[in-house]
Amino acid sequence: MSRVSPLSQASLSLSRARYSLGPWARIVALAVCALLTLGPVIWTVSTSLRTPAQSFDLPPKIIPTHPTTEAYRGVFDQIDVWLLALNSTLVTALIAVGQMVTAGLAGYAFARLEFRFKKPLFGLVLATMMVPLQVTIVPVFLVLKSMGLTDTLLGLIVPAFPTAFGTFLMRQYFLGMPKDLGEAAMLDGAGPWRIFRSVYAPLAAPGLAIVGVLAFNYHWNEFFRPLILETSGQNYTLPLGLVSLQGNLGTGSISVVLAGVVLSMLPAVAVFVVGQRPLREGITSAGVNR
């Protein structure tokens, strides 16, 4: 980095007296806060690399003196990590793809197609953004029960397909595209489907990425719905499996539970690294996290 200027600029500015200590104090304060924020995660990773017997040691050694994967073998012995991971992956991937499809199509219709009841329908979609899942969970459970979908992965997946927020986001996204592209195609004789398929859909990828990444982040970590819907262990997702693992092991082998936590975090961390931009855009764009 050849960037030396920011700090020297600060000391050259008018308010020299006030800022001479400013930048460094600020950076140190932020570093302390960052450490506090990441501390629990660092502790989790380092403790998962210790033997179950050593995991109580205080002070906690951030760098384990004798790192071991014993806890990781332990967690595979205790719970069927592969099954949990498979369930979580299936549920999350299908929901993410499903939401990209439903939100992409509906968002396009609201942005670019003319039809009756467009306004009230869009109003309905927006209004449901306000409705918390926790309030409707009892009837949702009963609807799924009547369809025979409780205690199935499908019961977790299908209700999550429609996304009011994703629809809203994709509508904004399509509205931001120049209208004359479609008009030009129309003059060339393209029908409404062709205009969507060949002109606008190919431009929608960044918007769809936001919908997909948000869906992944939310549903990979989801706990409330799986807890209610999935009663038999074979349908558990990772968060559910880990909470019941802690229940079973108590405080007996911390490192085994933490090894499970680390494993379940990996895909979320991967998405955080690869998809940080769409993730940030998604979270800030409408301020809705759920």
Place this chain on the structure above:
Amino acid sequence: MTNTQTVSPARPLTRPVAAPRPSRRDRGTRLLATLFLAPTVVGIVVFTVVPIVGSVVLSLFHWNVIDSPSFAGTANYREVFTDSTVRVSFLNTLVFMVFAVAAQLLIALSLALTLNGRMPTWLRSVFRSAFFFPLVLSAASISVVMKYLFNQDFGVVNWLIGLVGISPVPWLTSEHAALATVIIVYVWQQFGFSFLLFIGGLNNIPKEVHEAASLDGATGLRKHLHVTLPLLSPTLLVATVVGVINALQVFEQPYVLTNGGPGDSTRTVVMVIYETAFEQLRFGEASAVGVLLFVLIMAVTALQFRLSRRFVHYQ
């Protein structure tokens, strides 16, 4: 989204050409619209609209799934209002909301303002990533971790405060401390959300405003108080409204950390909904609590928008 290109003087000349189209195209458009909207609209009706109505209807019935439902009138609501656990859970949730949202906003705002100062770009993005990292983790798994960290006997937190001579705190096992611990764990994970909103809001404030304020001699806290905060107030409103809505629905943290205890000291409204419906199979009462929570959320949100008219400045 960019709307720089939408309006230009040349555009109206081309518009009328597109207006009168043969009706075959219109029918095609309508068919396409129907197909495109069907999954979302049907899904939203089946899984949100019907359940909302269903919640209200169910709340007027006694039902345990096994026997057929019997009409209860307002009995469920009367029962729920007098039930001490339900009342405590609403009180807990409100206390939780006030402190969690206040802490979350305060931490996020301080960090965002501090980060907005001069520093190398790479360092800024490192800090930004660190602060919003907890947001991508599972609240349930993180609570599993926190349960160990806040353990009274071998937890790292008590060891840390022991270093400065504070005696061990029963973080999760005392009625007085447990709710505070749940708030700490929740805020630790959630502040990154408000933080991201504030970062976005600060980026939208034109640089010239800061420069003008600095030239006028405003510095540090005064500049923030009189220049930055008013300009940031729309973002503050969004962060508060969404923060409150999310906080009123808190579930994972108290469920995993304390399971509502000790006593009922950390039992939240959503925990009560869960227990009443899915452990005790009292669907009518659970729906009544759900409807009350919904009304509470709407009321608090409406109140905030109302109050905001006096505090929020749009540019």
